[in-house]
Amino acid sequence: MPNMLPLAALTAALALCAPLPVVAAPVIAQCPWIGVWGASQLPVIGDDRLPAAALRDVTLRQIARSSIAGSELRVRFSNAFGDTPLVIENATLARASGPAASAIDAKSLVPLRFQGRAGVTIPPGADWLSDPVSIPVAAPGDLAISLHLAALPEKQTGHPGSRATSWWVSGDRASETNLAAATGIDHWYILSGIEVRACSSGTIIALGDSITDGRGSTTNGNDRWTDVLARRLSGKRAVVNQGIGGNRVLLDGTGPNAMARLDRDVLSVPGVTHLIVLEGINDIGMLTRDAPATPDAHAALVDGVTAAYRQIVERAHAHGIKVYGGTLLPFMGMEYYHPTAASEADRQAINAWIRTPGHFDAVIDFDAAMRDPVRPDRLNPEYDGGDAIHPNPAGYEAMGEAISLQLLK
Structure with a gap:
């Protein structure tokens, strides 16, 4: 008959073979996302449309004012009324030098990403959120969102009644501090919302x-x-x-x-x-x-x-x-x-x-x-x-x- 281990020794051996207890990873609490700026989107028609010269290979820089402070933001873009996909090739976010100029605070400039990529294709009828970025913003704080677009859909989406000046210029100038020779236009396009993480608000x-x-x-x-x-x-x-x-x-x-x-x-x-x-x-x-x-x-x-x-x-x-x-x-x-x-x-x-x-x-x-x-x-x-x-x-x-x-x- 084979040798048998004493009961105490057997119990100890089994304990060594048992899986280690599962310890839950610490949960890092995050503040929820809240909307801090928005512009209702509608079809842009007639004289409110971007001019023909701004429909291809264009950089749009648009100014939006956050209503509360934050340090982690994401931006919402819209092709709600477009009839073809909207391709954003490059996008940046920065603190604006003011509400009525195209200049930005160069030290605050950060790239916007979409699932880690520089660009994104937004389907017709859809909205799309950027990845979160870290950029401290005061309240109120003017933000400059710059987009390089290869081409806009024939049916434009935007908000004509901006009461704010946007800027367009040919080429990819989204990362430039000053948009020299940019043309001002008092409408918003494609830009539909800004969200920040905020607790107790x-x-x-x-x-x-x-x-x-x-x-x-x-x-x-x-x-x-x-x-x-x-x-x-x-x-x-x-x-x-x-x-x-x-x-x-x-x-x-x-x-x-x-x-x-x-x-x-x-x-x-x-x-x-x-x-x-x-x-x-x-x-x-x-x-x-x-x-x-x-x-x-x-x-x-x-x-x-x-x-x-x-x-x-x-x-x-x-x-x-x-x-x-x-x-x-x-x-x-x-x-x-x-x-x-x-x-x-x-x-x-x-x-x-x-x-x-x-x-x-x-x-x-x-x-x-x-x-x-x-x-x-x-x-x-x-x-x-x-x-x-x-x-x-x-x-x-x-x-x-x-x-x-x-x-x-």
Whole structure:
């Protein structure tokens, strides 16, 4: 009979053969990504398109202002309305020397990469995020995003109402400090968002039309009402402006209607905690711009706009987002829409719905802040940008100051 090991010795031998206990690797906590800047994308047509000389072998340098500080960023590019793939051959990011010049801080220049590569091909209809890069950014901080493109799709994607100057020049000049002989153009192209890692913060999105987009504000002045709000928040929350001039709630106008762009412009942005909705005045104006409408058509418009508001609230709530309704500003006296008493009644009916408790999480009463105390169906003359509907910089200041910061904690 073979020799047998004592039980104690056998136990010790088996222990030596047993696998070592698994020790979990330490988890390194990272702050989540949040959106800090955005531009709603739409098809770029007519005079807003890049000129023919800028469609091939071109460098675009575009300036965007981050609303909070950060040190790790990524950039979102869009070919949402392109009909062919968009090829970015080279891209860089740097701190801009200012909001109105093409020069950059050369020491801050970093290359943007896409899965480690210098370039990327973005399919038609798609957005694409760059790899994260490390670059300290203050709040507010102007960033220069430079792209070298071999060719743009025939159908261009961008944001015409930038109120900011972009620069284009022939050749690959994305890494140059100064773009000598560059041509300025007051639109954004392809650039749709900037995100940073941020702890204990979140993003406020403003969904709206030209009043949110900043028609009547100062080019390169960053004095839209959303800019005023961002400054008041002092970097505690990011503010992303998703306004489109001429936009409507129910029907396409300048760009897709608000319901059609909700997913791309709001729900897909990371870190959103609050949504401010200020849209509907173009729906009212367009109803009767070319011909009078029947009472039934006016009633249907009010029902349609308020039903869409309810849809926006429901869909945002499903993502944990609070939704605040902005009351519509007065626009009597505007020549383009030539509103009537029936148009004003529509506005009043929609504003009454917005102010009704339980419809929105809270109300921001832009109407009360901006109307003429003597003729409340018109803008306060001190805030009128000259066309009876768009505020001037003083008006945008008043709008930004009308928002209670307590609502945005």
